[in-house]
Amino acid sequence: xxxxxxxxxxxxxxxxxxxxxxxxxxxxxxxxxxxxxxxxxxxxxxxxxxxxxxxxxxxxxxxxxxxxxxxxxxxxxxxxxxxxxxxxxxxxxxxxxxxxxxxxxxxxxxxxxxxxxx
Numbered sequence: 001x002x003x004x005x006x007x008x009x010x011x012x013x014x015x016x017x018x019x020x021x022x023x024x025x026x027x028x029x030x031x032x033x034x035x036x037x038x039x040x041x042x043x044x045x046x047x048x049x050x051x052x053x054x055x056x057x058x059x060x061x062x063x064x065x066x067x068x069x070x071x072x073x074x075x076x077x078x079x080x081x082x083x084x085x086x087x088x089x090x091x092x093x094x095x096x097x098x099x100x101x102x103x104x105x106x107x108x109x110x111x112x113x114x115x116x117x118x
Contacts, residue, residue, distance in 0.1 A: 013097030028094050054082060076106065
């Protein structure tokens with residue numbers, strides 16, 4: 001009997017979240033990927049607050065006519081700009097149970113180019 005994709009991702013996600021946590025000094029960059037859009041946020045788990053966020057549904061990214069991988073890169077760049085403006089330089093990357101390729105990798109690479117370290 002095979003597990004569904006959602007169950008498999010949920011198991012991987014729990015394993016990842018058990019090992020890493022965001023602090024005030026080094027918050028967590030969390031990624032959520034839907035079929036159409038991608039969302040990323042920087043979270044301080046010790047206080048339970050979101051410090052900044054970006055998604056492909058923002059006006060300047062939504063209007064771009066391009067594929068999902070390049071839009072994910074724009075989300076990473078936008079998030080990095082917001083984080084640097086908020087004084088965040090280094091983060092812990094939480095891929096959320098998704099494989100590190102395609103849109104997730106594009107977002108991470110763009111965030112690194114934008115000035116975030118992880």
